[in-house]
Amino acid sequence: MSETAFPVNDLLRRRLQTGLTLLSLTVCVASTLFLLLFGDQIGFGLTSVAENTLTVGYYSIFSSFLLFVLVLVFAVGAVIVSFITFLIMAQRTRDFGLIKAAGCPNSLVFSYFLTELLIVLFLGCVLGIALGFLTDYAVINVGGFQAFQKAPNFWFAPLVFVAFFVFGLIFGLRPLENAASLSPAAALSPMQYYGLTEGNKFKALSKSRLTLKIASRSLFRRQSATVRIVIFLSIVFILLTVSIAGSIIANDTTTTRIEDAVGKDILLVAHKDMGDQYISLLSKFSGATADADFNYLNPNFALTDVVIQQLNVTSGIANFEKRLVCKKQIQELSNFTYTDSATISIGDNRTVNSLIVGVDPEKALSEWFTEGHFLKTDSSLEAVVGDSLAAIMFEMPLLQSFRLKNTTLNNVGVCLDPINNGVVAYVPLETLESLTNVSDPNIVLVKLDSSVDRSNVITQIQERLTAVNSDLRVFELNEALNKNVSFLGSLWSIVTFLPLFSLVAATLCLIGYLMLAIDEQSKEFAILRAMGAKPKTVVVILAVQSLIVLFASFGVGISFGVIITLMILISHPVVTSFAILAIAAWLFAALAGMFLLSLYPAVRFAKKPILTIMS
Amino acid sequence: MSMPSDFVVETRSLIRAYPLGEAQVEVLKGITLNIAKGEFVALCGPSGSGKTTMLNLISGIDRPTNGKLIVLGEDLTVQDEDFLAEFRCNHVGFVFQSYNLVSTLTVAENVAFPMEWIKKAEAEIETRVKELLETVGLQHRANHFPAQLSGGEQQRVAFARALANDPELILADEPTGNLDATNGQKITQVLQMLKSNGRTVIVATHDPELMRLADRTMCLEDGKLASQSE
Numbered sequence: 069m070s071e072t073a074f075p076v077n078d079l080l081r082r083r084l085q086t087g088l089t090l091l092s093l094t095v096c097v098a099s100t101l102f103l104l105l106f107g108d109q110i111g112f113g114l115t116s117v118a119e120n121t122l123t124v125g126y127y128s129i130f131s132s133f134l135l136f137v138l139v140l141v142f143a144v145g146a147v148i149v150s151f152i153t154f155l156i157m158a159q160r161t162r163d164f165g166l167i168k169a170a171g172c173p174n175s176l177v178f179s180y181f182l183t184e185l186l187i188v189l190f191l192g193c194v195l196g197i198a199l200g201f202l203t204d205y206a207v208i209n210v211g212g213f214q215a216f217q218k219a220p221n222f223w224f225a226p227l228v229f230v231a232f233f234v235f236g237l238i239f240g241l242r243p244l245e246n247a248a249s250l251s252p253a254a255a256l257s258p259m260q261y262y263g264l265t266e267g268n269k270f271k272a273l274s275k276s277r278l279t280l281k282i283a284s285r286s287l288f289r290r291q292s293a294t295v296r297i298v299i300f301l302s303i304v305f306i307l308l309t310v311s312i313a314g315s316i317i318a319n320d321t322t323t324t325r326i327e328d329a330v331g332k333d334i335l336l337v338a339h340k341d342m343g344d345q346y347i348s349l350l351s352k353f354s355g356a357t358a359d360a361d362f363n364y365l366n367p368n369f370a371l372t373d374v375v376i377q378q379l380n381v382t383s384g385i386a387n388f389e390k391r392l393v394c395k396k397q398i399q400e401l402s403n404f405t406y407t408d409s410a411t412i413s414i415g416d417n418r419t420v421n422s423l424i425v426g427v428d429p430e431k432a433l434s435e436w437f438t439e440g441h442f443l444k445t446d447s448s449l450e451a452v453v454g455d456s457l458a459a460i461m462f463e464m465p466l467l468q469s470f471r472l473k474n475t476t477l478n479n480v481g482v483c484l485d486p487i488n489n490g491v492v493a494y495v496p497l498e499t500l501e502s503l504t505n506v507s508d509p510n511i512v513l514v515k516l517d518s519s520v521d522r523s524n525v526i527t528q529i530q531e532r533l534t535a536v537n538s539d540l541r542v543f544e545l546n547e548a549l550n551k552n553v554s555f556l557g558s559l560w561s562i563v564t565f566l567p568l569f570s571l572v573a574a575t576l577c578l579i580g581y582l583m584l585a586i587d588e589q590s591k592e593f594a595i596l597r598a599m600g601a602k603p604k605t606v607v608v609i610l611a612v613q614s615l616i617v618l619f620a621s622f623g624v625g626i627s628f629g630v631i632i633t634l635m636i637l638i639s640h641p642v643v644t645s646f647a648i649l650a651i652a653a654w655l656f657a658a659l660a661g662m663f664l665l666s667l668y669p670a671v672r673f674a675k676k677p678i679l680t681i682m683s
Numbered sequence: 684m685s686m687p688s689d690f691v692v693e694t695r696s697l698i699r700a701y702p703l704g705e706a707q708v709e710v711l712k713g714i715t716l717n718i719a720k721g722e723f724v725a726l727c728g729p730s731g732s733g734k735t736t737m738l739n740l741i742s743g744i745d746r747p748t749n750g751k752l753i754v755l756g757e758d759l760t761v762q763d764e765d766f767l768a769e770f771r772c773n774h775v776g777f778v779f780q781s782y783n784l785v786s787t788l789t790v791a792e793n794v795a796f797p798m799e800w801i802k803k804a805e806a807e808i809e810t811r812v813k814e815l816l817e818t819v820g821l822q823h824r825a826n827h828f829p830a831q832l833s834g835g836e837q838q839r840v841a842f843a844r845a846l847a848n849d850p851e852l853i854l855a856d857e858p859t860g861n862l863d864a865t866n867g868q869k870i871t872q873v874l875q876m877l878k879s880n881g882r883t884v885i886v887a888t889h890d891p892e893l894m895r896l897a898d899r900t901m902c903l904e905d906g907k908l909a910s911q912s913e
Binding site for chain 1: 739742744745746764765768769770771772773777779783784785786787788792796797799800844
């Protein structure tokens with residue numbers, strides 16, 4: 069028999085095992101490649117995204133998640149490949165022994181199985197690379213991410229191919245080398261080919277029901293494979309928790325912060341051009357553009373006392389807030405900070421053209437999430453900068469100040485605000501008015517009483533404004549807010565679904581593990597059935613094994629996943645009871661799905677006649 | 684039991700064929716026999732004559748291709764897997780040539796599990812296990828695993844397990860085939876005890892000792908009943 073004819077025929081003879089192995093390898097290679105391509109295309113780089121969408125603060129949460137998920141997917145891929153190759157080769161130990169017992173030289177048997185391993189690895193990696201590119205193309209074009217589209221980085225393909233091929237080879241060779249070192253008799257012993265422990269001294273769960281007893285003891289008996297699958301599934305559940313819990317909590321947290329910064333159900337009163345510009349500045353977060361040369365301090369935009377008077381007399385208004393918005397060049401001021409041993413210079417006198425918003429701290433309708441604190445009534449020479457401005461212009465923003473015209477303003481806080489993608493500085497209204505010599509605000513934010521007929525009050529306000537100046541308008545900020553929120557939602561939903569591939573691969577591995585269990589215990593199952601066990605008893609025993617493995621991994625995975633999500637990836641998370649329910653529902657759905665699918669080989673096996681199993 | 688009958692086993696023109704490629708190979712070629720209650724029958728014949736297949740069919744482990752098979756009043760040819768499982772558990776004790784103990788269970792647990800399936804009380808199971816292990820002389824091995832026992836001991840555990848639910852019919856497939864003379868003798872003693880208790884026993888065997896013990900010996904040859912002797 070030629071050295072390639074046997075491995076090829078052998079792989080074709082074991083169609084189900086070969087098919088499952090190839091499928092698992094393909095899915096795992098494809099998921100890793102897709103993640104790399106997709107992550108690269110939507111941009112891991114900070115500047116490329118921050119300039120067009122999001123703010124630095126929001127993007128850093130998103131990109132750190134994406135990177136973490138990618139690292140986990142790669143780890144899952146590596147563990148899957150090692151597990152699959154270990155599994156398929158460990159299962160061949162008996163065949164190894166049989167062929168050796170028939171007189172075939174050790175080196176020839178080794179080369180047979182090595183060829184099998186190489187064929188499976190090569191095919192799995194090639195198919196995975198193709199599927200990875202295909203999935204990336206489909207997600208980008210069908211999933212509505214054309215805006216991010218750029219040519220995929222083809223260098224990822226050889227990188228993933230080589231990495232996974234080498235992983236697979238290293239981990240697949242170990243059981244082969246072990247088998248080669250055994251005598252034919254030892255290789256034929258179940259003690260060897262299922263990684264069984266010597267004897268059976270440990271009586272797990274001896275007081276429990278029969279099915280649980282058999283299931284738990286079999287798991288302990290196959291401890292090598294059991295430990296591997298538990299470690300592997302734990303990583304998968306960490307990945308799932310980070311991506312599902314993380315994306316739901318991060319979405320809630322970032323959405324809450326946007327809603328707090330913009331304000332919910334807020335109306336904007338402004339000159340029509342100023343209003344359009346303000347909404348464009350808010351929508352830059354989700355990809356819109358704003359007029360860069362807009363003249364914010366155009367006298368026509370001033371909202372005079374007459375306008376304010378009209379708002380004062382309109383019934384149904386709960387509160388309103390005057391703001392002065394302009395764009396000015398500001399200059400960073402360098403400073404010094406002291407460590408235990410030295411004085412360090414910070415800052416570099418950089419200049420940036422930033423949006424400046426004058427607010428009355430006492431009347432502000434927004435509640436910014438702020439590192440440090442927001443402006444207070446006596447903060448005449450203080451400022452709060454947006455997160456992007458803080459990242460672009462300052463080294464240590466809370467220890468620095470900036471110059472606006474000839475006035476120095478001390479940074480007291482860094483806030484998350486979607487307006488102008490976070491390139492914004494909030495200063496006291498009076499200070500800005502005196503610095504710009506403008507005495508009237510150019511926008512007013514209005515909050516209505518929740519009990520009033522909203523559209524009726526809006527019509528009233530619009531009529532009163534038109535009576536003063538026909539160019540004045542009332543704008544709903546909810547539209548821009550909702551656009552930003554849904555943009556964030558779509559970004560987080562990507563993170564939620566990224567581990568889907570890994571989940572499929574994990575399920576296939578669990579199926580592979582149960583096939584190993586069936587293979588190892590098939591004689592026992594046949595005996596049990598011959599003694600009067602119903603076919604469903606066999607399914608129950610295998611289901612219990614699957615559940616023990618899944619719950620052990622679930623516990624470890626969820627614990628680490630939650631710690632990573634809440635303590636490392638998101639600071640000050642907003643965790644609502646709905647989010648907890650949603651996360652639990654997703655995770656349990658994944659658990660239930662994996663469990664049910666893993667039973668497929670058990671159900672198939674239970675239908676086999678007893679004599680077929682025994683033979 | 685749905686049909687009262689004088690016979691524990693009744694077969695008419697029983698055929699069992701297995702596919703071999705495109706062809707069908709008949710292992711049993713129209714066996715007709717009756718076995719009465721309390722009878723000790725030895726099935727003999729050369730290897731491949733169909734003895735094991737016959738026992739598999741009678742126990743409901745396998746299904747006939749054609750013919751009639753009534754065991755303890757039940758027509759086994761028309762029953763589903765769940766019924767056959769319950770039937771084996773409650774009414775048939777099977778002893779395999781290769782012992783076939785469950786390696787993950789201790790000796791006591793191996794004897795106990797058929798009783799657990801019919802949901803006997805725990806205390807009752809415990810008493811019965813003790814009693815059965817005393818009967819086969821293995822009470823001191825109760826907490827050992829099968830791998831820690833000799834072949835003869837394993838076969839005696841297999842007998843204890845087969846008797847767990849006090850079955851009306853006991854089938855043994857070459858129970859002494861893998862044993863040395865001393866251990867074979869012990870198994871013969873167990874079978875003698877079953878015979879004196881009035882159980883219906885069918886043993887597939889080459890062992891002259893067991894054949895001497897039998898009320899009737901049926902010889903199979905090439906899937907046919909070649910001879911019978913009282």
